[in-house]
Amino acid sequence: MSGADAISLELPGAAFTTELIRDLNGLRALEKDWWALWHASGSATPFQSPAWLIPWWESFHPGALFTLAVRQGGRLVALSPGYLEDGVYGRRILPVGISLSDYHDVLLDPAAGDPALSALSALSDLAAAHSDEWDSWDLEELPEHAAAFRVPIPLGCRDEITPASACPVLEVVEGEDVFAQARKSKKRHLRLARNRAAKRGAVSFETATDETCLDLLGHLFRLHARRWGERGEEGVLAPDVVQQFQRAAVPRLQKAGLLRLDSLRIGGKIVAVQYCLRRGDWAATYINGFDPDYEFESPGMVLMEHVLADLAAGGVRTFSFLRGREAHKYDWGATDRMNRKRTISHAGAA
Template identity: 55%
Template sequence: MTGVSAEIIESSDALAALEPGWWSLWRRSSTALPFQSPAWLIPWWRHFAPGALFTLAAWKTGRLVGLAPFYVEDGPLGRRLLPIGISLSDHLDVLADRDCAEEAMDALVAAAMSRDDAWDLWELEELLPDALAMSLTFPAGYVDDIAQQSPCPVLMIPDGVASYPAILSQKKRRNINLARNRCARRGTVSIERAQGDEALDALEHLFRLHAARWALRGEAGVLAPHQVRSFQRDAVPGLEAAGLLRIHTLAIGDRVVAVYYALSQNSRFSVYLTGFDPDFDFESPGVVLLAHVIGEAVAEGCREIDFLRGQEPYKYEWGAVDRWNLKRSIWRAGNA
């Protein structure tokens, strides 16, 4: 007997009620990232809720020790268990208390299998190679398929490096200095980290600049949908209160021309979204701001700069190399 039991959370109120225990578990889980925090996932569910809630929660002596936030999508691909946060979250995973991780994860799996009549395919998406979900053990009679899913370029900061410019190429350092000089010629440059109530103001600047950038391509961009903006407005205060948010602005004169939205935890810094004013394309304020943001992250002790999903060329100019997210799919044998 392990003393760990699990239940399936199927109502939004019950999910929200988990928040205090969820935060405590998140802090005790060895691989937890901001994308798995209640500050991120509870607002996501509140604004999207695209299916029937099917969140697995494991308990030990009244304490939450495991959590797998999922829902059931009933669509053309059948009834799929999909992770809360899908699409907008670059890294997903389950949570388990480091003191009883194996027992907690076994209980989560047992709960899901006890209701396998409710789903046909369990999709564990956007998993880092060391994600806890890669350690889940499934019983006989189920097919377990693992495949590469998304490339996430990552810049690793070597031990002993206190100032990141030392690891950049000479060409990149020259381009940063050129951009700084061009920005300075347009006016007084000021860079600020938005904190407290200012974080939401910076977010609105990000919406504006991101839309302007994508409009030049004749596209709307990921932040265009009303639901996405509402979700971000809901999530940002909680991320800021938890100390996970890093949102910086660069202004030339009194005009904000670049914004970087990032998430920081322990030694990992994740560059999530950016926006810059296309009227200042020649000056490259985004380059100047990102150089500042990465410099602050390294000074805070971050050893990994994660540029998240996508193989945009600019990421490799900073020295990033691909690390692939994985996808793990589970289904009953004979049910393909």
């Protein structure tokens, strides 16, 4: 393992070794094994992939890196990418990717032991070995079946599980129209929007390739800024550091087959861009942007309809609209799935 501050500990009586990665070089050195673990963990989303989290750390690095890794026979079998924050809430282990990631979890190879809980025990033991450095281990935005819920509580600690964000999800039944659950008013609005768009000019769609993904990302930045600028706001994509992160992450996600970036043209002009993430039969609508000059044609909705239908035709059965209870998510037929937060803290902490 590269990285000057990486350490390795043998666990007595177990076929596991543990490593604490404290610098960027050590994090980068994990990437090949990280990908193997990510693929082995069938429930992991693109938010847990190195294509997302390494660029996030390269761009933001808001604290001291504190990434817990477990190996079995040299193979990476558990990973908790985190960092230390020392602030008003005390000394916390927080997940790498926080704020911009809608799902977090520890990565676990289900083949690591029988049961795989032993790898999670090794992860917990490593955190406990450095308990003098943290007051709480905050496992944020965990989906329902997160492996992080099964991490044993370190000796001398306690845990608390609390509600986090709602992530509306649309489940598509195989053989059923992807829009079968959409509200009637939504379907009427879609028909109207398609007709208005066609009257404005020729309508065409384009999905980004390795060669065009950064160019299309630039259009997303532009359209998102215009849309929010009309409201006198900047929008989440405005900060330079966010754009830096996305420019680094998007080509990696695209190369890994985890990105779905689409545009809508009306009369030859790009008027909407939709940014989605995908893994297998799961996809998420991450963010979009549209030209406010075309608001009458509802280009964001027209593009979303196209993307959802195309992804469903390609085998996607679960669409997450990610965090937030905006009304338009439920118009498509989505229902809430609640993320939760697990906080592990020292038993004597207030």
